[in-house]
Amino acid sequence: MDVKVLRRQKIRYNIRRKISGSAQKPRLSVFRSNTDIYVQLIDDVHEQTLVAASSKDKDIKAQKGTKIDLSKLVGAAIARKAGELGIKNAVFDRGGYLYHGRVKAVADGAREAGLQF
Numbered sequence: 001m002d003v004k005v006l007r008r009q010k011i012r013y014n015i016r017r018k019i020s021g022s023a024q025k026p027r028l029s030v031f032r033s034n035t036d037i038y039v040q041l042i043d044d045v046h047e048q049t050l051v052a053a054s055s056k057d058k059d060i061k062a063q064k065g066t067k068i069d070l071s072k073l074v075g076a077a078i079a080r081k082a083g084e085l086g087i088k089n090a091v092f093d094r095g096g097y098l099y100h101g102r103v104k105a106v107a108d109g110a111r112e113a114g115l116q117f
Contacts, residue, residue: 012096019091020044028078028090028110028117030103037071037102039078039110041090050085053077071102075109082115092117 021027026041038054055061055070063073082090090110097103111117 008096010096015093015096019093021091021093023050024087025089025091026050026082026087027093028115029093030095030097030106032095032097032102035067037067037074037106039074039106041078041082041087050087051078051081053081068102068105071105072109075106075111076113078106079110079113079115083113088114088116090115090117 019027021042021044023043023045026043029040029042031038036055038056039052040049041051042049053060053074055067055074057074057077060070060073060077063070082088092107094103099107107117
């Protein structure tokens with residue numbers, strides 16, 4: 001396996017050891033690929049994904065802009081969907097990525113749309 005992938009995996013496991021999501025305060029998990037970004041609200045107690053959003057969703061994919069702009073829209077979308085379920089708080093899981101660029105844009109978009117973490 002690639003050294004970068006192994007390093008990210010170790011960081012990810014250390015983060016997951018410290019944080020966990022519940023039904024009232026789910027974990028906002030971020031996965032970043034080269035082209036897209038995916039976020040999920042996860043209840044770790046019942047091992048369920050409550051809500052998911054990605055830059056591949058039709059309404060977000062139709063928008064023009066940089067990957068950072070689309071990431072902010074993904075954050076806003078996950079916060080909107082969470083609000084429909086009555087979820088106001090979450091725990092942010094950066095997934096081993098640096099809190100910078102697209103990952104930060106997702107967090108900012110979610111915060112601006114009303115999700116607290």
